Amino acid sequence: MAESAMESVRVVKSATCGRGLVFTSKFARGQCILEELPYAYTLQDDKRGRYCEFCLKKCSTLKKCSSCHYASYCNKSCQRGDWARCHKQDCKTLKRIHPLPYSHVVQLLSHIIHKQKRSPPCIQDDEDCFPTTVDQLESHHEKLSDTRRKDFETLLFSLKYYEDDVLPEPSTLLKMFGATICNSLSIMNNDLNVIAVGMYLRASMLNHSCDPNCAWVSDGRKIQIMTVKDVKEGEECTITYVDVMDPAKVRQADLKERYHFTCKCVKCIEEINALGPDDGLGEEFRDLKKSLEQIRDAENSQDILRCHLKFIVVYNDYTCQ
Ligand SMILES: [Zn+2]
Ligand SMILES: [Zn+2]
Ligand SMILES: [Zn+2]
Structure with a gap:
């Protein structure tokens, strides 16, 4: 690992891509340049009962919470950790809504709402600092597709029903929803199957490239950003937001729908220029x-x-x- 993950990268403001991260020195391939615990995270619905809700490790001897009989933990320490993190609130909600399911997407937004309430308001928003709250992240909420807006309406309906506290204004919630769409990362197990979704404030500063110089790996709920190439000081750190094995047109459509930009990386330009007569343009x-x-x-x-x-x-x- 690099000497100090905090010093391996710094935030820069770019003229075209908002904020981004650059390397503060050169690094060889395979080095960890950023390590982070999530701001908020939830286990995917279909992984409940097989993975611990807190540490996200797979465990065959999970114990269920004796109050809601829903969340499961590998030990007392994880249960205590999760109680302080979110389960004190979730447990009440789960008992109240039983037998209705508590979708992990609704749960993630609920965790963010409660965490924002507990955090002191952010008084400075320097463009060259790492964000400390979700409000400081890009949300692109005004560009959401009709399908995403419908998803938001459904989610808002569930939140109103599930939450016993006063909710933030719908416009604030829409911004939070937009931020979760374009900033959340998949948390994977050792077989690279997605088990949870998390918001990582520092890692959310990483911009996209279809030919990235970094990749993220999960270790339970912690993620590490690793270099996948030798990199130079001052070079921008990038990860891919989409499957780089997809053809350029598919990648570009995915990036436009979820992240609202058209990728102009060298790989995209070369692939699109090389398209033959059957390029689908008509x-x-x-x-x-x-x-x-x-x-x-x-x-x-x-x-x-x-x-x-x-x-x-x-x-x-x-x-x-
Ligand atoms: Zn655990
Ligand atoms: Zn419980
Ligand atoms: Zn590209």
Whole structure:
């Protein structure tokens, strides 16, 4: 591991990608440059009863909470840790809503709401500092798709029913929801199966690349950001937000839907430029592109006029689709 994870990376403000992290010195491949415990996390619904709710380790002798008979722990120490973290509140809710399920997505938002209430308000929001609360993260809530907005309405309905405390304003909740979509990380077991979802405030500063120089690994609830290449001082630290094995068009669609940006990394540009005639753009769009290229390449005024007239015909065909 690097001398001090705190000093291995620093926050920078970029003109195009909001905030990001850069390396404070060179590192060889395979070094840990950031280690972090989650701000909030929840075990996935289908993993309940097989993994400890607190340490997220798999255990065959889990003991259920004797009060709600829902959350399970590997030992007393994990149970105490979870009681202080969130279960004091969750236990009351679970008993009240029984036998309704408590989805991990609703639970994650509930944990964030309660944690924000307990934390002192953030008085400074320096752009070159690590965030200390969820409010300081990007949320892109105004760009959420119709499907995501519908998901939010359902979630809001559940929260209103489940929570006995006064909830923050719906606009604040929508911002929190947006922040969880674009900043949460999957927590994986040793077989790389997703077992939980977590919000890591420092790691959320990492920007995306389809050819990243870092990757995250989970050890229970703790994550480590490891270099996967030799890196230089001042270079931006990146992870991938999507499956890099997917074709560029699929990656770009995923990034646009969940993170609201179009990736312009070298890998995307090269892959898209190399697309053949079956690139899925459609015959009309390709004709339009060709016709524009002909205008650019036309040598005399007569040719330019002819190409312009052809362009108008092709353009009309294209827009009438
Ligand atoms: Zn445990
Ligand atoms: Zn309980
Ligand atoms: Zn890319």
